[in-house]
């Protein structure tokens with residue numbers, strides 16, 4: 001099946017007693033009862049499929065995990081309580097039998113940088129950052145660090161750089177490292193990292209997959225080799241998603257390909273309009289022919305799907321001007337997150353990258369006049385007219 005059909009059907013219609021519900025219901029039970037102790041023993045021992053305890057596995061969450069495997073072409077999935085829990089779980093699983101060293105992209109979501117610097121590094125994991133869009137520089141960093149794990153984003157947050165996942169996967173394999181790709185901004189409509197050789201694809205499902213601003217969640221999808229370690233870690237640590245959120249996510253995913261196509265088309269229109277605006281100094285958008293990774297984008301992404309985030313710098317603006325412009329927005333929502341049906345604007349220096357030191361931010365190229373726009377499904381004319389009046393302010 002194509003992704004539009006998988007999004008609608010995969011994971012659903014499991015037999016529940018006498019009936020088969022057409023969509024997956026919410027199963028709130030934390031524990032499961034069996035007629036015989038022999039059977040319960042086999043389920044506990046994982047010798048027989050079944051549910052014993054919802055930290056290990058839950059019918060609603062399992063249906064979402066099946067759906068995620070289908071969308072990402074993976075073997076095993078784990079639905080997590082947040083995108084950050086998913087990244088932490090994926091990296092920890094990747095490092096299970098490998099050297100405790102991570103080479104990460106030098107431009108990533110702020111909390112991911114924080115996870116590396118403030119959680120993993122103090123716990124003894126060596127952390128090094130590299131420019132993943134310069135493969136020679138990446139190879140040199142990998143030679144020196146001998147990492148157990150490489151960590152990248154399909155489309156980086158917020159400067160929207162695109163690394164060659166397939167070539168980075170080769171570098172990881174040659175070094176015996178696992179490649180973890182945060183595919184949140186890419187989504188399986190645009191990229192399926194496991195097909196390109198990555199070992200883990202992770203998501204903040206809070207974003208495009210759930211899509212409506214009412215679910216916090218994450219997912220890890222991996223190959224057959226890493227599946228048992230992923231599930232074993234999760235059974236012990238319990239970073240799992242609850243059944244209500246799993247239900248809402250499955251409901252959201254049914255329309256995700258449609259929403260994403262519309263959002264990508266809207267983003268393209270908005271990016272072209274911003275590029276012509278006299279108050280805009282620079283636009284970052286992977287669909288731009290002058291984008292530094294245009295060749296990789298053309299090679300790996302499907303036609304006309306370049307993601308739905310547009311970042312831009314306002315000419316000569318400092319914090320006061322940025323605040324004034326954002327306060328003037330009428331329809332576009334001033335809030336953090338991306339991927340919702342509504343267009344949202346965020347000031348990275350104040351939010352997603354706040355915890356990163358100004359010096360580190362500067363090295364990442366995140367300036368005080370940079371804004372990130374997550375383009376929604378509204379009429380593009382309305383998005384543009386709101387931007388126009390706000391920029392005029």
Ligand SMILES: Cc1ncc(COP(=O)(O)O)c(C=O)c1O
Pocket residue numbers: 082083084085109111153157182184185203204205206216217218337338
């Ligand atoms: C690229 C990326 N990865 C991961 C996360 C973390 O996701 P969550 O907020 O669901 O923990 C975010 C959140 O903004 C993100 O933008």
